[in-house]
Amino acid sequence: MLTLSKVFAEQNELVPFISSYQNELETVKVLHTLPAAKQQRFNELTHELLDSLDDVHDLKACAERSRSSREHGNAVYTKRSKTNESDRRESLLLACHFYTQAILQAENVHEELCLGYANRGMALQDFGLYKEAYDDCECALEYGYPQKLQHKLIMRQAHCAWQLGDVRKLREHLSWLEQQQLNAGYVNQLEQLQEQLTKLQEQQVSEPKEELTSEQAPSLQILARNHKIWNSPGVKGRHMVATQSIQPGDIIFKEQTACFVPLEPGLICQQCAASVLYAPIPCPQCHQQVVYCSRHCRQLNEQIHSYECAGYRKNLFTMLGVSHLALRMVLFYMQEWLTELGKGSNVQEAWKLLMAKASKSYDWPGASQGLLSLCMMSHLDKAAAEELIYYALCANLLQVYLHKCTKFYEQLEVETREDGHLLIAALILRCAGQLLCNGHVSDTIVLRFQCHTMESKLWRAPFHLSLGQMHKFDSVALTTALNLPYLALCNHACAPSIRLHCDGRAVSCLAAQQIEADEEIFNCYTLDYRNSSCAMRQAQLQQTFKFRCKCIKCAGSKPDEIFLSFNRYRCEFCAHIFVPGQREEFKWWESESNSAINCSKCQATQLFNWFGILRRTLEFCSEQQQRRKAYKAFKELDTWLLDYHSLKLHLAQQLIAACLTAKADGATFDDSDYKQLSRILDYLLAGVAAQHGADSMTYISHLTYLMDLAAFGKYKCSSEQLKAVRTAINYLPTDTKRIFVNYYNDFIEQRSAANGDANANA
Structure with a gap:
């Protein structure tokens, strides 16, 4: 197969040097107006590359893999418990996982695709995901589910429509079923659903839906009143300025x-x-x-x-x-x-x-x-x-x-x-x-695994996590690249005055600090001043955006003071406090290459034995003795990693996550474990707030540890902390927010209320 780099290298040799840029059209013309022989070869290379990229899968192999996954799902679904609700739920989720694999593996083998959808719809309905189950039935019909069995899917769709309160769809499906020759069991189901349809219709009449009033409807004009766009040709160009004082957390604008x-x-x-x-x-x-x-x-x-x-x-x-x-x-x-x-x-x-x-x-x-x-x-x-x-x-x-x-x-x-x-x-x-x-x-919090993986022990109900499972939403991932031309009007500063709340396609711009009237509103195009040195930022800004930043964080006498505070070591040999001198040394633990770090005073290469000790114990957090070693090793980091060192924050996160994972897998924890984890968590949250901000996705992802410990009743949350958790949850995308809110209500709210009653009685 031809590679892109190889083709582009050969095409580049055919193209004359572009000495001066005019515009995009003239640039493209250069590629279309080559001498005849060169033009022919240039075009051949493009077509050969596209042809070589064709990836035709073996449909027979796809069908076999899909069938195998579906049969695994069938076996799990058939053996589900009829009496133990927890075992039944886990079986349904595991069956859904296998059916999803069957659907993905089927590719365009329709006979397998329709069966995978039909079976997953059955398991999803049993679990209570009625909207998803309805869609799966529709997909099964679309891809050719056997006509003689279609009444099963229509009946399932009718049931889901009833659970969703969709009168129109329920009426349509019942009308179709009434024309079919059904056995006694299906006739009984039909009659029950007809009764439910009558109830829904009566309820619809007695409780009409509220119309959205103009006051309730979102108004972009109102959101745009606190700022305007100015144009300074040759100076700042188009940029955004506040027209009134904007308070932290206020919405400046929304863009979809x-x-x-x-x-x-x-x-x-x-x-x-x-x-x-x-x-x-x-x-x-x-x-x-x-x-x-x-x-x-x-x-x-x-x-x-x-x-x-x-x-x-x-x-x-x-x-x-x-x-x-x-x-x-x-x-x-x-x-x-x-x-x-x-x-x-x-x-x-x-x-x-x-x-x-x-x-x-x-x-x-x-x-x-x-x-x-x-x-x-x-x-x-x-x-x-x-x-x-x-x-x-x-x-x-x-x-x-x-x-x-x-x-x-x-x-x-x-x-x-x-x-x-x-x-x-x-x-x-x-x-x-x-x-x-x-x-x-945009970044968002995601499950450690792909979000469509139905882990069997994760959920106790749709969008309701089981106790102790919140920490599995501790990962932050960059999910989308977006075109946002209005947000692009904000100029850059290394200390931005805004933060962004991304919810799918929609992005809300909120004030990160007090912004006074006539003050410019700034975004940050790179890592901010807390997470990068001035030299790092300037290099990236010059390379990508073609300008040199002169914001207050770059123009000050100590532009790197805060960033360096997160990277201060104490020498293992002479106890001198120093900061690594090379960019690649700041995050050496995340790199595959082991950068040697030398003390700026005695030049000794640091051994980092303490790092290896702690990393090794993290693998055995299911064992109480190893956890004790890990807590002790973490406390000793104070000797070498100063203040909120980035590495210490990283290890704190690794240790807490490993312990909570071990507990979720059945390890027994005592009060000493919870006391140690609470101490480490307090340090982690304070450090992440200092380095990334208490409204960042990174901070919110670490709140999942607090939520699990609080749900166990082993972390004493103050009213201020609980309020901070509820506020942070509001910055999440709608689908993820629903999960966080449910977990808070299911476990933390109840415990905090009970603790409040106990304190009042005392």
């Missing part, structure tokens, strides 16, 4: 992106970006890379995905990074941009019209996101020649992919026109250049 791309295939819903997927619905053509949380989301994304499906099959997009999001911008906004493309008699005129539109200033929220995206800044004119040609080659490859592998050009009516190819490639290149300095990534 039209397009994003997942950073990891198969991790989140491709339509709504939900990260908790009990029952993922994959595209059967995409080799498990594209999943949805529901059929509704799959249908909403159907047109866009029709242009990307072949690319996912070829594993093309993972090679191209930001250019994939640039492609998706073109796919989303093309219809809007077409109105301008059609006005030009040739490619030059069409491009000129588009760029004229891009040079205008637009008011938000009145302007569309497509127009705002056209206006975003690009630094391709400042890019090095090799960087420019790389993104131009990416744009050309994607343009050829659209023409060769999809029906995208049919909507443009320019399938045979070279002008159309030039325009699409130029637009992809323009979007890539804009995203390099304006794109955003």
Whole structure:
């Protein structure tokens, strides 16, 4: 198989050096106006690469793997307990896990796909996930479930519709079932559901749904009253300024992106970006890379995905990074941009019209996101020649992919026109250049495992975790790359005045501190001043964003004082306090290469024996004696790692997580264990708040340890701490927030209320 780097290297040799950048269209033209022989070879390389990426799976092997997983699920489901609720629940979850594997492994083998969906729907219904079970039945019917057995699925859908309170769907399904020849058992179920339909209809009449009033409806205009956009050509450009005093936590604006791309295939819903997927619905053509949380989301994304499906099959997009999001911008906004493309008699005129539109200033929220995206800044004119040609080659490859592998050009009516190819490639290149300095990534808390893995002991009910399982939501992952043109108007500062709350496609911008009227509102484009040195930040800002930062944290006399405070060692030989001198030494424990760290005074290489001792004990936290050693080793870190050292915080997190995992697996803990863990947790939370902020996803992920210890009744939370937990939970995405709120209500609220009553009685 040809590799992208090999093809680009050969194509680069065919392209003349671009001495001066004009615009994206002229850059792309260079790739399309080569001498005949070179042009032919250039084009051949692109087509050969796309052809070589075809990954056709062995459908027979897919069917066999899917059938095996489904049979495992059947065996677990059949043996589920009828009397022990806990065992029954674990069996259902394990069966769902196997059925999900069967669905993902089936690829487009429809006879296996429909059976996997049908069986998973059965287990999901028994567990109480009625919405997901309904969708699974619909998928089973879509992929050809045997007609003579379809009444089973329709009956199951009717039951789910009843549980969901969906009168319309319940009526439709019962009407269909009434026309079928059913045995006595199904007739009995039908009669019971007909009674439930009558009750739902009566309830619907007596309790009409409330209409959303204008006061209750979200208003973007109201949210935009506390700031405005100023334009300072040649100085700051467009930037955001407060028009009144904004308090910490106040919403400054909300923005919902039209397009994003997942950073990891198969991790989140491709339509709504939900990260908790009990029952993922994959595209059967995409080799498990594209999943949805529901059929509704799959249908909403159907047109866009029709242009990307072949690319996912070829594993093309993972090679191209930001250019994939640039492609998706073109796919989303093309219809809007077409109105301008059609006005030009040739490619030059069409491009000129588009760029004229891009040079205008637009008011938000009145302007569309497509127009705002056209206006975003690009630094391709400042890019090095090799960087420019790389993104131009990416744009050309994607343009050829659209023409060769999809029906995208049919909507443009320019399938045979070279002008159309030039325009699409130029637009992809323009979007890539804009995203390099304006794109955003969102992070969120995720389960340690993929969120659609139904771990058998994790859940006690839908969206309700079992006691002691909250710590398994202690991971923070970058999940999406998003186009947010309004947020992009905020200039950079290494001490940002805003923080972002990401909820799927929606991003809320909140004040991180007091912002006074007429004060500029700043975002941070890199790691902030607490998590990077000034030199690190300046290097990244110059390389990516082409400017040198002059914010107050960079211009001060001690720009690295706070960052270095998280990286101070005491020499093991001379007791001198020092900070490593090289960038790669700051996080040496996260690197595969072991960087030698030398004392700045005596030059002795640090041995770090204490690190090895603690790491070894972490593997045996199920044994009480080993836990005692770990607690002791952690306390001794005070000798070598000063204050809230990044490594000590890392080891604190590792130790607490290992202990809670051991307890969840059945290890016995006594009061001494809980006392030690509570002490370490207090240190961890204080340090993470200092380094990342008490409103960061990192801090909230560590609150999962507090929530588990509090749920056990072994961590004495003050009223202020409980309030902080409830506040932090509000920063989570909707699907994850639901899980956290339920856990708090199920275990912590009850214990805190009981403790309050006990204190009152005392």
